[in-house]
Amino acid sequence: MSKSLSVDEINTEFLPLIYDIIRSYERDSHELSSLAQKSLSMRDPQQSTNDCNTKMQALRDQFNQFRQQVLQINGIAVTKEEQLKSLDALRQQLVMKRDLLIKYKNSCPFDPNNKI
Template sequence: MENNTDHTEQNNCAPLSVQDVDVDFLPIVYEIIRSVERDLHDNSAKVRESQDCSQKVLELQKKFDAARAQILRLPGIDYNKQDQLKQFEILRTQLKLKRELLQKTLFRYLANNERLVQKLAESYPVRRAAQLAVAMFYKGKDKLADVDPVKVNSLMSFFKRFSQNMKEGIEDAKKQLKK
């Protein structure tokens, strides 16, 4: 018998999650409203309905008390807003440090594990990406070989003049806006 009461006391003291809090008040509130709205003509029925309504109000009060007790068991409920924000920042900092540590560890693991690097290098996506990179390099090299250096110089001087004209135009517009 004592073991059973100890078990219920442990359940009452154990922290809850938000999903475990029982806040289903609407059915009881609905029943109370329904009983108040009934228009009974018989006095004995009115007395019986009034007693039923009183019982339902007491049931609702018990449900509120139980919900309050459950809410007080939620972890972190005793912190004020500043304490919660501090705790949040601490946890955010810990998460950031753990992510950085995980990334460093993963990088070290990948860098020091030749077998894994070899497996990745032999995988289709990595091989295909390397093939595409080499193909683009050679196409770009061929295109640059066909370009006349004089044309490249004239194109570069055009871009320089164009950018200077744009800067001057922007400065003139700023001066006019200030006036």
């Protein structure tokens, strides 16, 4: 049986990793253009490709983990119709409880000395 999660417990920090991947690609393209212009030696192109692939795999893993966590959210399997029925039942309970409170407030207090 898997643990139920709330929405606040889910890891949604994708942007730093996406930003890092974009920055790596920009850095690689910049180094390639400067290499073509100046004929300088740059770091191993295979290493930069592996670095980007590693970061992409980390992002895929994080997305997969996110998908698994979403499936563990409380009430995720409840359909819209079931939610609407539950909401209607809760509204009816609220109306009944309000009516009871109003009746209680408007009722005469019990006085044991008062004989009818």
